[in-house]
Amino acid sequence: MDEPDDQRVTAGDLQIGITYRQGYHVITYDPSAPARHAFRGVPTFEPNPDWIISGRFETFDSDRPLTLGTVGWHEHEYLSPGVVHFEHDGHPYELRVIASAGRLTSVFADATSGDTTYPAGRALDIPAPAEDGTVILDFNRAVNLPCAFGDFFPICPTPPAGNRYPFRIEVGEKTPTK
Numbered sequence: 001m002d003e004p005d006d007q008r009v010t011a012g013d014l015q016i017g018i019t020y021r022q023g024y025h026v027i028t029y030d031p032s033a034p035a036r037h038a039f040r041g042v043p044t045f046e047p048n049p050d051w052i053i054s055g056r057f058e059t060f061d062s063d064r065p066l067t068l069g070t071v072g073w074h075e076h077e078y079l080s081p082g083v084v085h086f087e088h089d090g091h092p093y094e095l096r097v098i099a100s101a102g103r104l105t106s107v108f109a110d111a112t113s114g115d116t117t118y119p120a121g122r123a124l125d126i127p128a129p130a131e132d133g134t135v136i137l138d139f140n141r142a143v144n145l146p147c148a149f150g151d152f153f154p155i156c157p158t159p160p161a162g163n164r165y166p167f168r169i170e171v172g173e174k175t176p177t178k
Contacts, residue, residue: 043174051139055086057129068157108163118148142172
C-alpha cells in the first residue's frame with residue numbers, strides 16, 4: 001500500500017499516466033488522437049439542488065484498508081480514512097471514502113447504474129469535512145470513471161457493497177456516447 005499512486009509524465013504533446021494497482025499500468029493520453037477530436041462531451045442530468053446533501057464524516061482512528069473490485073480482473077486495496085453518514089428519504093446510508101492523490105473521493109452505484117449511467121458506477125469527490133465532521137455531498141458533481149470512455153482502463157474501481165444504493169441519483173454525468 002506504500003506504492004506510488006497515479007502519476008503523469010509529459011513527453012512532448014503526450015501525457016503518460018502511470019498507475020500502480022498490484023502492478024504498473026501505463027496509459028498514453030494523446031491530444032491528437034482521433035477519438036479525442038470526435039469527442040462531443042458527456043451527457044448530464046439537469047442539476048438538482050435536492051442532491052446537495054449534508055452528511056457527517058466519521059473519521060477512523062487510523063486508515064483502514066478497503067478492497068475494491070475493478071472492471072478488469074483484479075482487486076485493489078485502498079486506504080479509507082472514514083465514512084460519510086447521510087440520509088435519503090428518511091433512511092440512513094453510508095458512503096465509504098478512500099484517500100487518493102491527496103484528496104477524499106468515493107465510487108458509488110445506484111438504481112441508474114446500467115440504465116442511464118455507466119454500469120460500473122460513478123465517482124464523487126468529497127470536500128474536506130468541517131471541524132465538527134459536517135461534509136456536503138454534491139451528487140450533481142458525480143462523474144464517470146475513466147473506464148466509461150474506453151476499453152483500456154481495466155483498473156477502474158467498482159463500488160464496495162455499502163456504496164450501492166437502491167434509489168436513483170438522477171444528477172451528474174450519464175453514460176457517455178462513444
